[in-house]
Structure formats: C-alpha cells, structure tokens
Amino acid sequence: MTTLSMDTAARLADAGHKAAAALDVRMNIAIVDQAGHLLHFSRKEDALLGCIDLAQRKAKTAILFRMPTAALGEISRPDGPIYGIEWSNGGLISFGGGLPITDTEGRVVGAVGVSGGTADQDVEIARACLAAL
Amino acid sequence: MTTLSMDTAARLADAGHKAAAALDVRMNIAIVDQAGHLLHFSRKEDALLGCIDLAQRKAKTAILFRMPTAALGEISRPDGPIYGIEWSNGGLISFGGGLPITDTEGRVVGAVGVSGGTADQDVEIARACLAAL
C-alpha cells in the first residue's frame, strides 16, 4: 500500500469510534493522506465542537513532521530545541492524539488525528484506529 | 429526526460515492450539521485536491442560508440583489453542489456539499446523497 484509500480511512475511523464508545467518549477523527490533504473526517454527534479543528490539526501536524504529535510536544516546550514550532504551518498541535500511519514497508502513507477526550484518551483512540490497518 | 447523526451522515456520503462511481467521477463529499459544523467528510482517492475545500464551503454555504448553493448563485451575480455575498463568512461558494438536508417535518437539519465533477455532476451527486435519507 503506497496510497491510503477512502475505504481504508473509513475503516480506521470506524474502529476508532467503536473504541471511543467503549470508553464512553465522543470523538472527532480526521485522516489525512501522505501530503496532508484531508481524506476522511467523522464526528460523533455531540462531540466537542472545538475538537473538529483540533483533530484535523493533529493529523496535519503528524504528517508534516512524520511523528506523533506528542513526540513533537516533547521538544517544543520552552526549554526544548524547537520551542515555538507551533507558530508554523498555520498552527500546529503538539499534544497527544496525532499519529502517522505507516504501511507494511514502513512508509508513512498518512496520519490520523483524534480529539474529543483527554489527551490520553485521544492517543488511545488514535492507536485503535491504527490497529485496524 | 432533529439531529443528524454521524451514522446517517456516513450513509448519505456512501450513497453519493456510489452514484459518483456510476458516473465515473471522483468526489469530495462534506456534510455539516444544523449549526454548520463539519460532521462527515470523505474523499475518493485521486479526486481533485482543490475540491476538498469546495465541498466543505458548499455545505457551509447551504446551511448558512438554508438554500441550495445554486439558488444563492442566481441572486449573487453582478446584476443580482445580493452581489458579492461570497465575500462574507470567510468565503462562500455560490454554484451548484450544496444542498440543505431537511427532515420529514421540513426542518433543516444539516447540509451536504459535493465537489469533484462539473457543477451539474456535483448537484446530481448531492441529490443522490439526499435520496438516501
């Protein structure tokens, strides 16, 4: 797989929403392609409205730097080497919930961004999405 | 139905993509809720990248004024009574492809925006989405 299909993206999102239901949280899940363009977005009704943008920014951040958003956050704090990187690219999000999607050959083919719960819950659901790959 | 659910939105989008496949066009389909917030978005791989934004703007335009985008376009041309309305609300789209979604009691509960083909094709697919309601 070198290109993420719409159907695969929908399958990943479904897996995330199922895992979120088990946690009793309502999530926004965004999936972008290799170049950062939105491929799929879904919001459980009544999920936090502010998280529509967050989910998309997390996915964008993860693909732009090909790393989990939480990993970026570890080096972008005031005492880190890339403090303030969130200013770039129209606004990045550097806490947990964004993960690159890697194919079986190790190529980054997209990213998922989850928002709606705590940062820890968001990460857990993002992982649930990837597990469906 | 007074609220559009995520599952209903996904069903509408699926119907649209199936109809698009029959036309051999690749579509971006956005569905927003009653308040204009994105509920569901899906892009067939290889659909035109410029239509990611267009689909969302069409859905937004349709819900903001509770009318088809093409109907807005008829009165927003240079000789129309609301010429230039596209400047408002961060940018509207006033050609075909955006339609309000109405429940069985006639209440507007959301809107769909379709982009990827000609304006006529976009309208046809938006109608196919609504037919799945």
Add this chain to the structure above:
Amino acid sequence: MTTLSMDTAARLADAGHKAAAALDVRMNIAIVDQAGHLLHFSRKEDALLGCIDLAQRKAKTAILFRMPTAALGEISRPDGPIYGIEWSNGGLISFGGGLPITDTEGRVVGAVGVSGGTADQDVEIARACLAAL
C-alpha cells in the same frame, strides 16, 4: 517519472528565466509538486514584488484543479458555471500563467506558476518551462 525532483524543477525554472530574459521581462517562477507543495521558487531581482504571491497561487491553482489557470478563468467569470471559485482554497488565480506539468505517461506530477509580465507573457514563459522537461 512519477515524482518531480528538485533538480528537474530547477531546470524548468532556469529555462523560464532564460526565455524571460529574451523578452526582457523579470519573472517569478514557482513550481509545486503533485500535492501542491512548493518545490522550487525563483525571482529575478527587481521583478514585481506582488508577483511572488501570484506565481505561487497560479501553480497551486493549476495543480488543485489539474488544468491551466486560464482554462479555469474561462468558466469562472460572472456568466460561467463556476463563478466565484476563486474564493476557495485560500484564494485562487484564474488568469494565465499556471500550467500543470505532465510526465511522459500523461500523469500530472506538478505545476508551474509564472508571474511578472503580462498574462500572455506569463503563459509564454510557463510554456518555456514545460518545454525543458
């Protein structure tokens, strides 16, 4: 060729600037990849400053809709079927000077945007870029 390399982009730009020198105009030349991300930009010193943005927008417009910007302009005028499309995608440019770049198998692999002269000159230079492919 399925991916446009930095070196190829530089070669195309050089060809454009040489052709521009023959016309005695000073150009801004932007080249984006298949996904619309900037790959190469070069501005002849003393070229019009307002054309830095125009060149990049033309290249972006051409790749987002996989067509020459002038072709988009023909259908986006007040009496055209997609009037007002320039509102989308953060601002499009729909007059001449943006051209898709197609590989030998007919796949669109990027786009070039030229700005600095008249629209006709911009188109001529964009063609000169493509001729160097």
Add this chain to the structure above:
Amino acid sequence: MTTLSMDTAARLADAGHKAAAALDVRMNIAIVDQAGHLLHFSRKEDALLGCIDLAQRKAKTAILFRMPTAALGEISRPDGPIYGIEWSNGGLISFGGGLPITDTEGRVVGAVGVSGGTADQDVEIARACLAAL
C-alpha cells in the same frame, strides 16, 4: 554587493543542498532579500513537508530583526525580555536555522532559512550556504 541576485541565491542554496547530502538529510532552503521578500526556495524531494513553511519563516525572522533566529530565541523564552515576540509579524520562528546574509562591507543584504533536520543540522547547513557567498 548591495543587492542579492537570483543567481547568487541559487548558488547559496546549491551549496546548502550539497552539504545536506553529505549529512544525509533532506532540506528546505529559503532565501529572502533585504526587504524580506522571497527570492529563492528549493526543497529536496521527500524533505519534511512541515519544513517548507519553517524555512521561509526562519529566513523572514532573520531579516526582520537582522540577527540569527537562534539569537532571537535566546531572548524570547518565557523568562526573557521579549517573550512572545513570535506572535508578531504573522508568526516568527526563534530556533536555529535562520541567518542574515551580510556583504563584504558588512551590510545585511538578505537572509537564509534552512529546515529539514535537527535545529543543529539546520544551522550547519545555513552556514554552508553563507560560506558559498
């Protein structure tokens, strides 16, 4: 030299990309003129997409304050005298990778911004660009 030419900018960028190849990193290199306007940009294929914007912002930051971006960062941290300056000018970047370009008479004639590796690597490549002056 009081004005940075397109050809000189291209030469500086080439030197940077050669040095980056020796480090086995893929870089985005932006060069702006004395007024902060983009003169040259080049991205090695497969370089991180998030660094397209970063490279340009670093160059912009370096020319706006006529100092290395890392030097600005030393005084813009939470305990520094100009904390929060990154909010200004549409978003600045205050970690390493942006350097002013100075002519033989000591006048600042432009700036280079490099992004794609670690901040240390970015600084090293920015210096390699200047060494080609």
